[in-house]
Every structure is written in structure tokens, then in C-alpha cells.
Amino acid sequence: MKRLPTITALGLTLLIATTPLHAAIKVVTTLPDLAALTREVGGDKVEVEALARGYQDPHFVEAKPSFILKLHSADLLVLVGRELEIGWLPPLIQQSRNKKIQVGAAGYLDASLTARILEIPTGQITRAMGDVHPLGNPHYWLDPENGRRIAAAIRDRLSQMSPGDAVDFASRYDDFDKRLTEAEKGWDALMAPYKGLKVVTYHRSWPNFAERFGLEVVGYVEPRPGIPPSPRHTLELIATMKQLGIKILLVEPYFDLKTPRSIARETGARVLVMPPSVGGEKEITDYFKLFDHDIDLLVAAIKETGAR
């Protein structure tokens, strides 16, 4: 028993001895949005990589062994939490052989703990409701205010891990905060004329975005979260959309467009393939561009369809 810590200590000493002093903190995030926010705060003091791509369904990422190797050498793992990654992250963490990022360890950061979470179900939850997230809607990064909170949580964690760089992380965060506040003014100005606009979305990915920018989501292409569209539900949705005059249908880039397009034909609505994540389109390279892109797309479609 006594020998094991000694061996570990020896191993650690060797590791430290062979690691260059200026080594960046290696951060692995589950989604590219968290990677983008980590980059904002960490700058050149961190080396960031996301496991999933921005155009991929974050519920159904595969637990590839190549991800295990990435987690093996990570100092910090930042995840969305709220059971978004429950189908693939736990086995990766377990096989990573990395003490630092195990659940509850210093290098395990659940970004949802300081974010504002919507749609936390109350009352009894069953799977008859589809693939519900019992801890609330995990697509919370789509409100810039939550982006700010996530960035602050990352700043705090990075500062704990590397106290020498804390001042740098703090000033980078302040700068990010300032730029975000500035950008929000622009986004708000663009969206202001359409406050209360009713839209339909494919999956429940947009509650935070809708709340922040004054949209009202009145229906979903999925009859229930994670359940593919059924003919009856589609007919009901078409009736609702006609009745309310809904012209905007938001679809995440990883869903089939057949049903949304046939709904659009019936209702005269516009199908918008709107990426919910950084990297969802080539030009969306950071957190700001995600909102730039999505809001431009939305505003252009609203203007063209005359939706209100």
C-alpha cells in the first residue's frame, strides 16, 4: 500500500520533469461552443479541443477510442451536463485513465451548474414524454448571458489550476464580457422589431435563444423530444401554423429535411437550417459568429417571408 503512492509520486516527478514549464493547459470540451468560450478566456495559455462537431447531433456522438486518447491527456474537461452527453461521455471518462477529469475531480467542469436552465420538468416524468432531460433543457448556451456565465466558470476553474495566470484569465474574461455586451446591443437591435414572433422548431434546442431574443416557440416538428415526426402530429402542426400564420421553421443541421419541407409547402413557411453550435457552418468560428450567423439568417428570412 505504501509503495503505490511512492511510485505515483515518482511518476509524477518524472512527468513534471519532462513537461516544458510553459506548457499550456490542455482542455477538452464536449461541444465546440464550450471550446470557443474556453479560447476566449484562456487565450494562448490553453490548448483546446472539442470532441463533437457543431453540425452533429450532440445527443448521439459516438464514444470513439480516439476520443479516449484525447481525454487521456486532458487537464480539464468541460461538458454541457444536464444529461446531454449521457449516451457517450461516461464510458469515455471511465476509460481515459485520467484521474484529473473523473467526475467530481478538479479537472471536471459541468458548465450547466452556473447557467440559467429552462424547462426543468416538474411533476412526474416518464419516457412516454420522449427523451426528456429530467434536469432541464441542455441547450442553454444559446443565450449570451449563459455564455457569459460559462466563461466565468471556465475562468474560475482555469485560475484555480494555474493561479499564476489568474490575472490574465480575469482580464481576458473582462474583455470578452465587454465585447459580448457590445455585440448583444447589435443583436438586440436587429431582433427588436420582431419581438413576440411565433416560430416552430424541429427539436427543443432553442428555448434559451427564443427567450433571449423575444421569439415564441409554439410547436415542434418532433411530437415529443427525440421521437421522429408522425403523420398525425405533422397534420396538427400544419393546422396550427396556418391558424397562427407561422412563417419560420427552424431545423438543426442534423435532422432530415423531408418533413420540414413538406410542412413548408403546406404552410408557405420558410425552412431555416439554423446551426445551434459553433462550427455548425464553416464561417461560424467563434461564439460571436454563432449569433451573428443565426440572427442574420433569421432576420433575412423574416423580411423575405413578411413573418410577424
Place this chain on the structure above:
Amino acid sequence: MHRPTSLRVLLFAAGLGLALGAPSGASAQSAASTEEIEQLKSQIAALQAQVSELAAEVAALQAAPAAPAPAPTPTPGPTTLAVPAGAAGAGGPQGNLPYYGTASTASKVFNPDISAIGDFVGAIGESPGGGEPSLELHEAEFGFQAIVDPYARADFFLTYGPDEIGVEEAYITFPAAPGGFLLKAGKMRDAFGKMNAMHIHVLPFTDRPLVTQNLTGGEDGLADYGVSLAHFVPNPWLFLEATGQVYRGQNEVFSGETRGDLSYVGHLRAYQDLSDSSNVDLGGSIAYGSNDFGSGFHTRLLGVDATYRWRPLRRAIYRRFLARSELVWSRREEPTAAQNAFGFYVSAEYQFARRWIAGGRFDYSERASDPSLVDKGGSLLLTWWPSEFSQIRGQYRRTRFGEGRTANEFLFQFLFAIGAHGAHVF
């Protein structure tokens, strides 16, 4: 929590009834006043009423074990419990969390993830070997999984089936053991090849291939009591992992009689992404131990497995292709001579719609104790997924047995899972 308490009260009440009943008999002899007897009778009646009330409560609890106990307070809704310190955070569960039962059940937050999986299989058609029964609950599996402490996690899988009742797997895992090892100990499925480590309900078939039936442990494959160590093989090119396992050596293939008669399993896995949407997984395995002829006679299994996967990221929930093959060479020492048998399967599955998967498999396997007998077979499969938690599958299977007879069978399967959301199979 409720049931034992209620039972205890019940027993106590019954005991009290007896204790009261005995003196009442004695008092009749001593001609005690009828008033006293009436009093006792009413007391007993009151107790009986309580007992039947309690019995009804017990029955209700047994009928719906998962249902929350009714709150004793007249106000509707569950009682609540303060959020533990660790769960704090804006947007997190705020204020009070609902809980059910007494204050001592606060520890329920540490209950393991519980799941139950049913595997119901039916078979139509003639099979010379008898084959699967017409209808059967092939397996009911109960999983209990949780983190043990900062160093380990534990997984329990209990199986109830017609042939087997018991622990399919139960092991502790140290995910970050010293030296970069992944250490497991307990009852486990052997890391021999790909499919052996998989539970039946995650296979893309209703059955296990002939090579498993003939060479690597029959219906349930290789599983045993043992210790497993796995380590990455550091290299700049690909994912390479070596696993070494030591088992007691008692399963369908090995039968070590003494403490020294252990069986050993080694596995090397190489994985490489070819692109974002495709990858290759290769493996080599060896298993060695004494067979049922005794300590001097050994069986050695060698295996090679290869898997190719394709899944486009943008359409991951609609399209998927997987091709896999496993080859096994068995060398079984017997008193007369050593028997060398070979077997393999090749399978493929293609998801062509969100809920539909088509598949096929070709089987070839010699028999471990008589390689001159060769079983061959082919299967066609169609699977329908209503959701992540249930699937319905049909399999047409044609088998030509070594004795010369042929079986044409249609198998169907209902798989259904409740409880905790497990990880997706990769």
C-alpha cells in the same frame, strides 16, 4: 424503506394479539367478569382492524413498489428535502427537491442507476437440434451501476433466464489505477474478441453466431471470476490498448479444478479514425486454460476481429453501416490427440432510415471436439427501433449442421429497456 417497517409493526401487532388472547382463555377458566372479556374482545377487534389495515398497506406497496408512498400530511404533493450543497448553482435544482419516505431516505440520492432490460424471443420453423423454444423470455437483465468512491465505480448485471439465473457480471472498476492502468475485478465477460464482451441485448442479432456456440463458450460466451488490467500502448499513430486478464478458469470452455488451474486471456485492440465518419477497429485475442479432461489438458483459443464503421456526422441518426468479422482457432488437448477447430462469422448492418436497420450474417464453424463436423449458416435481419429504449427484430436463419440436416427458422425478438439511460454501444 416502508415495507420492512410495516412488516415489523404487523408482526408486533400479531404478537400482541396472541399475548392478549392467551390470558383471555385463562380468565374464562377463573370465571372472570364478562365485562373484562368484552373489553379484551373489543381491543382485539381494534388490533385486527389495524392489522388488516397494515396488510392492505403492505399489499399496496408490493403491488406498486416504485410508487411513492402517500405523504402523511393532508397537503397534496410530495414532501421535500433541502438541495445538497454540491448541487448548488443558478438554474440548478433550486430550493427543495422532492423525496419520498422518511428523513433517513435522504441517502436515496446515492442509489445506483437502475435499469431493467427484457429480451423476449420467439422461433418458428423446424430445427433438428431443437433450437430455441417457440416463445421464451430469453433474458431479464437488471443493472445497478454507480460510482463507489473517488477511486472506483461498480457495475452489477443480474440475469434471469430459462437456463441461467445469476450474476452475468459484477465488477469494480478503478478507472485511474496507478501506472495508467484500468483495473477491473469481479465476475466479467472475457475480453476475447469483440462480441464476447457484449451482452445479448446489444448484439445486432437475436442469437449468438455458430462460432460462439461451438468454440467460445456456447450460448452465453466466456464469462468468469477474475481480474483484468488494461493499458494503452503509447505510440504516435493510433489507439492501441493491451488487456491482460486472469480468471478462475471455470466456464463452458475451461474447467480448472485447483487453485493453480487458472485461465488467461490477452487482448490487443487497435483503432484508427479513417475520417470523421468512418473508422477501423482491429483486435487479436488469446485465451488459455485447462479443459474438462483435467489439469494436464489445455484449450487454447486464438481470435482475430475486424470492424469497419461508417456513420456520417450530419445524418448520424439516419444512416449507419457496420461490417464485422471474427475468426477463432481452437486447439483442444484430449487424451487421444489435440483437436484443432476453426470458425468465423462475417456480419453487416445498414441503417437505411431513422428507425430501420437491415443486416446479414454468414456463419461457419467446426466443432471444438470434432472438427470434421462443420456447421454453416446464414441469417437475414430486419430491426425496427420505435425509440432508443425498445426494438423489434426479425431474423431468418438457415443452418446446415455437420450431421447433414438443415434448419430453416424464423426468429423474432422484442427488446425493451426501462430505467437509467445507459451509454450507446460503440
